[in-house]
Amino acid sequence: MxxxxxxxxxxxxxxxxxxxxxxxxxxxxxxxxxxxxxxxxxxxxxxxxxxxxxxxxxxxxxxxxxxxxxxxxxxxxxxxxxxxxxxxxxxxxxxxxxxxxxxxxxxxxxxxxxxxxxxxxxxxxxxxxxxxxxxxxxxxxxxxxxxxxxxxxxxxxxxxxxxxxxxxxxxxxxxxxxxxxxxxxxxxxxxxxxxxxxxxxxxxxxxxxxxxxxxxxxxxxxxxxxxxxxxxxxxxxxxxxxxxxxxxxxGGGATNADVWEQKIRPFRREWLLEEIKRGQHEESLALLDRMSGGSTAVPDYRYARGEVYRLRAKEGDLDLALEDFRAAAALGGEPPETHRALGLIYRIRRQPAEAKASFLRYLDMAPAAPDQAMIKSYMEELGS
Amino acid sequence: MKRIVLLCAVLVLSGCVSIAKIETGQHAVGDRLTVNIEGAWNHINAPGMGPAQVWTMEGMAVDQLLLYSGIRDGQAVHSGGGNDNQKSMTYRSNMQPDEIAALFEGMLTRDGSRYRLSKLEPVSLGDLKGLRFEYSLVRKIDNVQLAGVGYAATSRGELFALLYMAPRLVFYPRHIARVEHIGQSMRIKP
Known part of the structure; x- marks a missing residue:
């Protein structure tokens, strides 16, 4: 179905x-x-x-x-x-x-x-x-x-x-x-x-x-x-x-929301990344608006929603993306990619210090990231 | 795989497809891109194949080398449009290198195939700064596990790129050296 x-x-x-x-x-x-x-x-x-x-x-x-x-x-x-x-x-x-x-x-x-x-x-x-x-x-x-x-x-x-x-x-x-x-x-x-x-x-x-x-x-x-x-x-x-x-x-019955949260948590980050890759930005935003409202896994949802905004890149989207990424980082337990995304936005906005700090944080959190060479090249461009 | 072979056979038998041999040497792809190749390739041409030239060593069902030359802002990197579950993947002239890699990821996963980026790095293509990426792909239609490599650069707001993919165990190792040579030989006229 x-x-x-x-x-x-x-x-x-x-x-x-x-x-x-x-x-x-x-x-x-x-x-x-x-x-x-x-x-x-x-x-x-x-x-x-x-x-x-x-x-x-x-x-x-x-x-x-x-x-x-x-x-x-x-x-x-x-x-x-x-x-x-x-x-x-x-x-x-x-x-x-x-x-x-x-x-x-x-x-x-x-x-x-x-x-x-x-x-x-x-x-x-x-x-x-x-x-x-x-x-x-x-x-x-x-x-x-x-x-x-x-x-x-x-x-x-x-x-x-x-x-x-x-x-x-x-x-x-x-x-x-x-x-x-x-x-x-x-x-x-x-x-x-x-x-x-x-x-x-x-x-x-x-x-x-x-x-x-x-x-x-x-x-x-x-x-x-x-x-x-x-x-x-x-x-x-x-x-x-x-x-x-x-x-x-x-009549009422059980929802077993707590058990569900516990069982699904290990997989959600990967499933969210797959959802982002679908490229159906509006649908993903509707989903993430709903999910980020009532779950304990808020950093993942905030990162995912920010990434959808960043990739959609309509007028005002980068501001919304920044807001979500910062919120995810403030909550703690955020995906490392949150900091890469922050760095990419700061780089576009010509804020080198903030960009470098975010990229450094990303590489620190994900030392085996597949794009580390690209990120390091961005950092070199940004200078010291 | 059988389904893809069948599709290719139908296309060829229907007379819609032309196959031209590409010999060793320097070749122009479009107006501004040139590549240098070692060994012969087959250039497949058929209606509705999209904006890339499609080359193959073993046949389209096995390996594909896609060559993009001068993709403009707002132009899709694939044939056909979007539908309920398939977003049209279009190039924007302000895309950053990671977004260009993600553009091709989006294109390759429109049918539900699974993609994993294994490397994204800067590369020099003549005087231009470009990007090179490696990836794996599990093809949805037949579960075949592919490996791939891509090169891309932008010039005057246009996208130039090469994308190769082949089954990872035999065909990818067999041809990757030639593909890397082509990628590194990419030159874009100013």
């Missing part, structure tokens, strides 16, 4: 979840564990294809193999999946976009861009629960059968069986894009699983609104003008009311 898919599903869920009473959710029962389908069936073929993709994924250099992080995220999936836990295999993929997907054979992908954006464990549980909902309802198989085109499917297998690279997984995910009804159903199941696992279901709505903020920040305009989903859905205030009613109906 990519960002737009999640937002569309989130909007659909507002309507669907409002209609679904807590009683109806409690009444929903998960199916029994699935056995491996016969290879001669369409479902068996689908599983075999996904097994092959999963073998490729396991070898991919894009997969994050950190044991503690994998066990943590797998644990969340298990907590939500209940009896289906042994069939769920979560793979964390280093890609700076909001995305999660679930294949019919139990292979789930969670991208690092999603982990960077969620604020607590409950929000991640909302996404994983949604994906498990697709799995339990066998939506991929439904979509495949809906296509009712044996020749197209054979061609599909022929194409992707040849290559089997990670890049094709995104295409595969696109092939199995779900209907709006399926998304609604997955959201109801996801919320049910969240509730039963003790999570605060109100957090699902926050992911939706956070993503909407990022999309609205894009220079190409309001998503409502671009997406039929937003063009045909209730106004934002009505959605908020619906979400508030849903949260009130299901």
């Amino acid at each position: 990519n960002r737009r898919g999640f937002i569309a599903a989130g909007g659909a869920a507002c309507c669907a979840l409002a209609a679904a009473s807590a009683g109806a959710q409690d009444a929903w029962l998960a199916p029994a564990r699935f056995s491996r389908p016969d290879l001669s069936t369409d479902e068996g073929g689908l599983w075999a294809m996904m097994d092959r993709e999963e073998r490729n994924l396991r070898r991919s250099p894009f997969v994050i193999r950190d044991r503690a992080l994998n066990e943590y995220v797998q644990g969340i999936a298990c907590r939500l999946a209940g009896d289906h836990c042994p069939d769920m295999r979560v793979h964390i993929v280093n890609t700076p976009l909001f995305n999660a997907s679930m294949a019919p054979n139990g292979m789930m992908q969670v991208w690092s861009g999603l982990l960077l954006r969620v604020e607590n464990e409950a929000q991640l549980a909302a996404v994983i629960g949604h994906e498990i909902g697709h799995y339990l309802e066998k939506h991929s198989l439904e979509r495949l059968r809906d296509a009712r085109s044996a020749s197209a499917f054979a061609q599909f297998i022929g194409l992707f069986g040849l290559v089997g690279a990670l890049g094709q997984l995104a295409v595969l995910a696109g092939m199995f894009s779900f209907s709006r009804d399926q998304e609604r159903r997955a959201d109801v199941i996801g919320a049910t699983l969240m509730h039963r696992a003790g999570y605060d279901t109100g957090e699902a709505a926050k992911i939706w609104s956070n993503l909407l903020l990022e999309l609205k920040a894009r220079p190409d305009g309001d998503p409502a003008l671009k997406s039929p989903m937003f063009a045909t859905h209730p106004p934002a205030d009505e959605r908020s009311d619906t979400l508030a009613r849903l949260a009130a109906t299901l």
Whole structure:
């Protein structure tokens, strides 16, 4: 489920979840564990294809193999999946976009861009629960059968069986894009699983609104003008009311924000650097404005936001960048690159003393920096 | 890799691609850039390939040498524009050396490939001060691990650059000496 898919599903869920009473959710029962389908069936073929993709994924250099992080995220999936836990295999993929997907054979992908954006464990549980909902309802198989085109499917297998690279997984995910009804159903199941696992279901709505903020920040305009989903859905205030009613109906639960902060902290700096490299400055600023407001990892967010300003370099951006870099440095625990960035701005502004001091601090904090020769040449230019 | 090979084969078979042999010696790239090469290269030309000349020793699916000559302020360093998830990477005439290296990093990672800078240093290209950088790249489309090197300098607000990449285990070591020779031979007319 990519960002737009999640937002569309989130909007659909507002309507669907409002209609679904807590009683109806409690009444929903998960199916029994699935056995491996016969290879001669369409479902068996689908599983075999996904097994092959999963073998490729396991070898991919894009997969994050950190044991503690994998066990943590797998644990969340298990907590939500209940009896289906042994069939769920979560793979964390280093890609700076909001995305999660679930294949019919139990292979789930969670991208690092999603982990960077969620604020607590409950929000991640909302996404994983949604994906498990697709799995339990066998939506991929439904979509495949809906296509009712044996020749197209054979061609599909022929194409992707040849290559089997990670890049094709995104295409595969696109092939199995779900209907709006399926998304609604997955959201109801996801919320049910969240509730039963003790999570605060109100957090699902926050992911939706956070993503909407990022999309609205894009220079190409309001998503409502671009997406039929937003063009045909209730106004934002009505959605908020619906979400508030849903949260009130299901009652509170845990967000596990502290645990989340502890587990994610070792990876956040690298994920933020990847986010900066995307070059989508406005989206990144919307994300960083939000994240720098309520987290203990403030120096990293302030550095990242300053760097986005510095790279965007619109009128007034360097002043904003300086403010963020100085704030990050004042807080302590800032990335070494904070001082490089400060030095680069001072160099442009012909403030040699400040530039040299910042570069020295950078080289002191990062003695093995790959650009140390360039930085030293800047310092020589600046003179003594 | 197979997908890239397939794409290249389709382009060649469709007759859209021309391949010219570049012989040893001095060559002009555009109006103001000259390079000196040792050993023959293949110059690939096809519609929509972007602002760089593309040379290769082994074939485009394996190694690529991109030569940029006279990129102007506001001009993209790649073909095509931006989309939902791919920002267009454009050169600005006031870019600092680190920003030029980051410009090419941005270009190489538009498809989700992973880039790591391993060296950025100053270099003299004739009378001009330039930059040289080394990097590694994991290509998203097929997970192949590449190594690369780049040279760049600016003159009269225009960007001149060379970018090479090849699979890191065999092809990069095989050709890097020739590429370094070309990079160091870059001369830009005032």
